[in-house]
Every structure is written in C-alpha cells, then in structure tokens.
Amino acid sequence: QKEVEQNSGPLSVPEGAIASLNCTYSDRGSQSFFWYRQYSGKSPELIMSIYSNGDKEDGRFTAQLNKASQYVSLLIRDSQPSDSATYLCAVRSGGYQKVTFGTGTKLQVIP
Amino acid sequence: DGGITQSPKYLFRKEGQNVTLSCEQNLNHDAMYWYRQDPGQGLRLIYYSQIVNDFQKGDIAEGYSVSREKKESFPLTVTSAQKNPTAFYLCASSPSGGYFEAFFGQGTRLTVV
Numbered sequence: 001q002k003e004v005e006q007n008s009g010p011l012s013v014p015e016g017a018i019a020s021l022n023c024t025y026s027d028r029g030s031q032s033f034f035w036y037r038q039y040s041g042k043s044p045e046l047i048m049s050i051y052s053n054g055d056k057e058d059g060r061f062t063a064q065l066n067k068a069s070q071y072v073s074l075l076i077r078d079s080q081p082s083d084s085a086t087y088l089c090a091v092r093s094g095g096y097q098k099v100t101f102g103t104g105t106k107l108q109v110i111p
Numbered sequence: 112d113g114g115i116t117q118s119p120k121y122l123f124r125k126e127g128q129n130v131t132l133s134c135e136q137n138l139n140h141d142a143m144y145w146y147r148q149d150p151g152q153g154l155r156l157i158y159y160s161q162i163v164n165d166f167q168k169g170d171i172a173e174g175y176s177v178s179r180e181k182k183e184s185f186p187l188t189v190t191s192a193q194k195n196p197t198a199f200y201l202c203a204s205s206p207s208g209g210y211f212e213a214f215f216g217q218g219t220r221l222t223v224v
Contacts, residue, residue, distance in 0.1 A: 008151075031210075032210040032211060032212075034212065034213070036215075042217070042218070043201055043215040043216060043217050043218045044154075044201070044215050045215070046212055046213070046214060049210060049212050051210055088153070088154070090213075092210070092211055098156065098159065098169075099144075099156075099205075099211070099213055100156075101146075101153050101154040102153060103151065103152060103153035104153060
C-alpha cells in the first residue's frame with residue numbers, strides 16, 4: 001500500500017469553477033500535511049500546510065483535514081488557467097523530519 | 112533574498128563518471144533533503160540531514176553520496192554506481208522547529224549521455 005495516494009488525473013475544470021483535489025495517507029501517526037503546486041519543468045512550491053482537523057483557508061485555497069478518515073483535500077475556488085499544474089500532497093510522520101510525497105494530481109483549468 | 116540555490120540547472124554525465132550537484136540555502140534551516148523525481152513516480156527521498164556532520168539514507172540512497180560540512184550546504188554526488196541517474200533532482204530545506212515545512216530549490220536536471 002502506498003503511503004500517500006492521489007488520483008493522477010488529469011482533473012479538468014472550467015475557469016471559475018471549484019477544483020477539488022484529494023489525498024489519502026496510510027500512517028495514522030502522521031502529523032503535518034502539505035500541498036505543493038508544481039508547474040511543468042519547475043520545482044514544487046508550497047501553497048498550503050495543515051496540522052489539525054478541519055478547514056484552513058488562504059485566499060482561493062482551502063485545505064481540509066480529516067485524521068479519522070486519513071484524508072486531506074485541497075479546494076481551489078474560482079479556478080484560473082494559471083492554476084493548471086500538478087498538485088502534490090505531502091505528509092510528515094514519525095519522529096524525524098521525513099516528508100513523503102504522493103505522485104500528484106494534474107489539474108487542467110479550461111478557459 | 113532568502114532561498115535555496117541549486118546548481119547547475121542542467122547537467123550531463125558520461126557513463127562511469129561521478130558528478131556533484133550543489134545545494135546552498137540561506138534560510139538558516141537545520142534540515143536539508145535531496146529528492147529525485149521521475150515522470151509518474153513523484154518525489155523519492157535520497158538522503159536527508161538534520162544537523163551538520165550528520166545525514167541519513169532515504170528510500171533510494173544506493174549510488175549516491177552526500178556531505179554536510181556546513182549548515183548552508185548539502186551537496187549530492189551521483190556516483191558511477193547509480194545505473195539510471197537521468198532524473199530531476201530537487202534539494203529542499205526545512206526548519207527543525209514548528210511543522211517542518213519544506214521549501215525547494217529550482218532543481219537540477221541530470222541526463223546521461
């Protein structure tokens with residue numbers, strides 16, 4: 001079983017819609033959860049971090065965490081073509097500073 | 112500007128050759144990491160270091176070596192023992208406190224010729 005799972009996509013949404021990206025993880029002891037955006041050929045850029053159950057909002061982005069279901073999601077409101085990228089879910093667990101990444105979901109925002 | 116600098120951006124390696132990828136950070140982060148990214152496989156951890164003069168193997172350390180002589184620097188050597196080194200290499204750093212948010216350099220794309 002993969003430690004961090006994401007649907008590879010592509011997920012296609014029309015401009016202005018809400019994009020919903022999902023991630024599940026296997027380690028119940030996981031403590032920190034991150035969403036990175038990666039444009040083609042570029043390095044990942046941290047866009048959201050979440051550590052406790054519930055929602056965390058930052059501009060058009062909302063991260064949602066449900067530790068009981070081992071599930072973390074990212075909502076992007078009013079999606080723009082510039083949001084088209086691969087979104088990586090990352091999870092930190094254990095007593096050391098190791099972060100495990102999912103394989104990413106490719107998002108396409110259609111103008 | 113604070114950040115992580117990787118060099119070179121592109122690197123070509125001949126068969127049997129060792130190459131070293133540079134990673135420097137001025138964020139005053141204690142922890143540094145090297146990841147490898149292949150198409151469709153996400154990021155895989157090669158090595159990480161929590162403090163100077165100490166580092167740990169990640170999931171795919173075979174064929175790679177690192178050093179951490181200074182807090183700011185964490186170079187990665189891809190040795191001739193690494194049979195399939197063509198990939199995108201990413202260096203990251205994170206603080207030792209808080210929630211260990213990792214920030215990445217711009218990456219080095221290594222190609223075997």
